[in-house]
Amino acid sequence: MRIFTATLATETNTFSAIPTGWSGFEETGIERGAGVTATGAGGLNWVWGKLAEADGHEVAHSLAAWASPAGRTVRAVYESMRDEILDDARRLGPFDVALLHLHGAMAADGYDDCEGDLLTRLRAVLGCETxxxxxxxxxxxITPAMLKAADAIITFKEYPHIDAAARAAELFRLCIDAAAGQTRPVMATWDCRMVNFFPTPSGQMARFVAEMKAQEGRDGVLSLSLGHGFPWGDVAGGGVRVLAVTNGDEAKAHEVARRFGERFFALRHQVTDPGLSIDAALDLALTGPPGLIVIADKADNTGGGAPGDSTFILRRVCERDLKAVAIAPLWDPVAVRFCHDAGVGARLALRIGGKCGPQSGDPVDLTVTVRGLSDALVQTGLGGPNLLGRAAWVESQGVHVILVERREQAFSPDLFSNMGLRLADLRIAVVKSTAHFRAGFAPVASEILTTVGPGALFEDFTAIPYETRDLNYWPRVADPFAAETPK
Ligand SMILES: [Zn+2]
Structure with a gap:
């Protein structure tokens, strides 16, 4: 068979003031054709290429581009990348199978549903046989346009996203079988009318993921996904959706999606991480068990499009005169430059963070000592090394900040140790991340606490100022299904 692959992905926080332009995609490294690599933007294209090669199929890789989450993608940038993929499909086709890695929450200026737009146009290019x-x-x-244009959609099942390659392999088999005429995938979704975040490593979420997996391959169900939605994307149809793919049985797809959706809605109070106010988290950290207390600043997670330079926690730590506290990573290229110019050991007045708008808080002015510098800080990420660019470790009266040049969230303790800062010497480590930090930090933390904000991703899901989305969702509405279930 002839197989086409492409990747175009970013998670768009429509409330973010940071435009996603070429630099956002170039920072990750745009890959094309035979240039796709296992750890680059085209990582899943590479996986599909290997699987196809092993089975004797012919593969053509198109563009692979991925940008760190931020605001809407600039229109000309999106259209240029989209058209490159479409041109490749036209030029290199025909194809039996096209496999795309998309985000599902990408919006550009003039496009609320980039994936639906791209897939609709790709369908027109490839024809109905592919x-x-x-x-x-x-x-x-998951939008109607995506469902109409695609034959099969699979989402990651795990948050943190540790299963991208496993899901890619499933999608590959599913699509090869369909192209061979062995199956006829049909899809249906069910809207759970929920907005929240749902980490999957433990508890009821882990059980729900296991139940979905147990259903797959039974009763004609080819695949089952839970789209968690993205709370800070103000677009039509946002929210939690179950997506079922069955073998030719549309009624079955609807029934399974609804059954799992109703079950997930029933679990709503058990599958979320409510989080604490900043002061409540600091209070708990001071009275908690001995050792290192890790506090996650969920509201400034760059992985959700937040700036990564908010100062709300830093300010309270300084105001409360806390010691042996470190905060990382804090995005401030200007401060990094000043520290590199000043050199290790220098003492200087530094204005830190708070540069991206009200959601970042105000800058904090501290007299700091430069304790360490790096020309290329690296931490262990989910799928390989995660690059933070030039970095500086500064300290002011027992408060340590790792300043970085690239907007990234915290993944691993080597974020600190690679700068020379020993976590064993600290009482509190504040990390900017929502869930992806957990696997790395759990082994070194005596306790993990999370805060809800303030910040760009302030977790009051009852009050996100949506203008486009339907507001009939939990927790904004106690029971969004009430009108349909007369007592
Ligand atoms: Zn995600």
Missing amino acids: IIGVELDLHCT
Whole structure:
């Protein structure tokens, strides 16, 4: 068979003031054709290429581009990348199968549903015979346009996203089988009318993921996904959706999606991480068990499009005169430059963070000592090394900040140790991340606490100022199904 692959992905926080332009995609490294690599933007294209090669199929890789989450993608940038993929499909086709890695929550200026737009146009180019398979991040909005244009959609099941390659392999098999005429995938979704975040490593979420997996391969169910939605994307149809793919049985797809959706809605109070106010988290950290207390600043997670330079926690730590506290990573290229110019050991007045708008808080002015510098700070990320660019470790009266040049969230303790800062010497480590930090930090933390903000991703899901989305969702509405279930 002839197989086409492409990747175009970013998670768009429509409330973010940071435009996603070429630099956002170039920072990750745009890959094309035979240039796709296992750890680059085209990582899943590479996986599909290897699987196809092993089975004797012919593969053509198109563009692979991925940008760190931020605001809407600049219109000309999106259209240019979209058209490159479409041109490749036209030029290199025909294809039996097209496999795309998209995010599912990408919006550009003039496009609320980039994935639906791209897939609709790709369908027009490839024709109705080609099987189009799509893998989405689970923080996605599954839209009617995507469902209409694609044959099969699979989302990640795990948050943290440790299963992208496993889902890619499933999508590959599903689409090859369909192209061979062995199956006929049909899809249906069910809207759970929920907005929240749902980490999957433990508890009821882990059980729900296991139940979905147990259903797959039974009763004609080819695949089952839970799209968690992305709370800070103000687009139509946002929110949690179950997506079922069955073998030719549309009624079955609807029934399974609804059954799992109703079950998930029933679990709503058990599958979320409520989080604490900043002061409540600091209070608990001071009185908690001995050792290192890790506090996650969920509201400034760059992985959700937050700036990564908010100062709300830093300010309270300084105001409360806390010691042996470190905060990382804090995005401030200007401060990094000043520290590199000043050199290790220098003492200087430094204005830190708070540069991206009200959601970042005000800058904090501290007299700091430069304790360490790096020309290329690296931490262990989910799928390989995660690059933070030039970095500086500064300290002011027992408060340590790791300043970085690239907007990234915290993944691993080597974020600190690679700068020379020993976590064993600290009482509190504040990390900017929502869930992806957990696997790395759990082994070194005596306790993990999370805060809700303030910040760009302030977790009051009852009050996100949506203008486009339907507001009939939990927790904004106690029971969004009430009108349909007369007592
Ligand atoms: Zn995600």
